[in-house]
Amino acid sequence: MxxxxxxxxxxxxxxxxxxxxxxxxxxxxxxxxxxxxxxxxxxxxxxxxxxxxxxxxxxxxxxxxxxxxxxxxxxxxxxxxxxxxxxxxxxxxxxxxxKPISHVAAAVVIGTWLLCAAAFGYWVWEYGR
Known part of the structure; x- marks a missing residue:
């Protein structure tokens, strides 16, 4: 390209x-x-x-x-x-x-998404059987 x-x-x-x-x-x-x-x-x-x-x-x-x-x-x-x-x-x-980009805020958002994904995975694992 x-x-x-x-x-x-x-x-x-x-x-x-x-x-x-x-x-x-x-x-x-x-x-x-x-x-x-x-x-x-x-x-x-x-x-x-x-x-x-x-x-x-x-x-x-x-x-x-x-x-x-x-x-x-x-x-x-x-x-x-x-x-x-x-x-x-x-x-x-x-x-x-x-305004400058906040890498800390980006890390918090990514961490929140990962935590939600992990909680959902745990829920599926425990209650999906």
């Missing part, structure tokens, strides 16, 4: 990440209609969650949800949201995106 194509893919991924953060702020804005808020919350949670509808290890299909479902959901939320809310949410997302 050429460096130009890789650079374009990286820029597109960064844009989707920024838009997912914008959608999160749309979900938190009280001026957003309740149905759109719920949709925005679901899209933002799915986009930022490490758990996918179709696991990424499945060839081709694994990335389709990330390539198709998330951007379509983001576009739908942006189309249904008032323009003043979108502008305010984009500015909040831009401010948050410039």
């Amino acid at each position: 050429s460096t130009v194509t890789f650079g374009r893919l990286r820029a597109a991924a960064k844009r989707i990440q920024h838009d997912a953060l914008t959608v999160y702020f749309v979900a938190r804005d009280s001026n957003t209609p309740i149905v759109v808020r719920l949709l925005a919350l679901a899209i933002a949670a799915y986009a930022m969650s490490p758990i996918d509808l179709i696991p990424d290890f499945i060839p081709i299909l694994g990335y389709l949800d990330d390539i198709i479902l998330v951007p379509l959901g983001i576009v739908l939320v942006i189309k249904l949201t008032p323009s003043n809310v979108i502008e305010a949410s984009r500015s909040k997302a831009a401010k948050v995106a410039t």
